Amino acid sequence: MTSKNPTPVANLSYREKLKDPKWKKVRDQIILDRGRICECCGIQGTHHPTGKPVQYEVHHGYYVYWKQPWEYEEETLWVVCDICHDKVHDSLAILQREIGMLDPIALNVQAKEVQAIKDAEIRLYLEELHSSQAMELQEALKDEYEDQLERHQYIEVVVYSSDELGPSGCQDLCDKLDQQFPGIRIIQVEDGPDCLWQVIGDPLARSDVVEEVTTWLRQNARQ
Structure with a gap:
């Protein structure tokens, strides 16, 4: 008995292609993933209000002659x-x-x-998305800066312009200190004890922040 060779896909009509197992698999999976809900009228379930059984289909949003039914982007189905x-x-x-x-x-x-029109919509969406992300980042940075101001406001650092630092070294250290710890109080003194700096913590200052400033000064005062 001679078996009949299947007709090549290219020679099938579009209606015949919709019977292909590849399309049926795509169709059934999409219907399942989207909860068996009509995305046009919103009906869900097995029957229409009239009592007629509901048959769910997957509609192609557009057609091109070189594509097979199962080759379309999912967002167009x-x-x-x-x-x-x-x-x-x-x-x-x-x-x-x-x-x-x-x-x-x-x-x-x-x-x-x-x-x-479509390209303009895409550009507008990307611009709005970028603007939204930029605003969120700006707000986050603002919150972080205000938090730093609050954490550092109760700490005072006295920097002495000693022979080791000199006036320019003293100013440079103060600038770096101000940049590293926004809100901190900095006092420059020309003559002082035999040290480069002192950290003075207000009773309201957090001990961990005082330690953070002290550690930073130890690492950077002579650089």
Whole structure:
């Protein structure tokens, strides 16, 4: 008995391609993932209000002749009930009739205008997203800066312009200290005891912050 060779996919009609196991697998998975809900009317369940059983379909948002039904982007596929599916195709038939009356040049112009609108929407979305992220980052940095001001406001550092530091070294250390610990109080003294600096903590100062400032000074005072 001679077995019949299957018809190549390229020679199948679109309706026949919708019976292909590859498309059925994609269709069933999308319907399952989206909760068996019509994304047009919102019906969910097994029956319409009239009592008619609901048949869920996956509608292709657009068609191109070189793509197989299972090759479309998932975001262009829509779960619809059988009633909405018929309505969608009726609407598409009206649109396609109107498009069919356009000459090829006019059709190209229309396509370019649609693409320009789409590109503008994408650019606007990206700009809004970037702006939103930038604002969030700015707010986070502002909160962090204000937190640093609060943590450092009860600490005072006296920096002495000794022979080891000199006036320029003293000023440089004070600038770095101010940058590293916003809100800290810094006092420069020309003559002082035999040391480069002193950290004076107010009773309200946190001990861990005092230790942090002290450690930093030990590491940076002579650099």
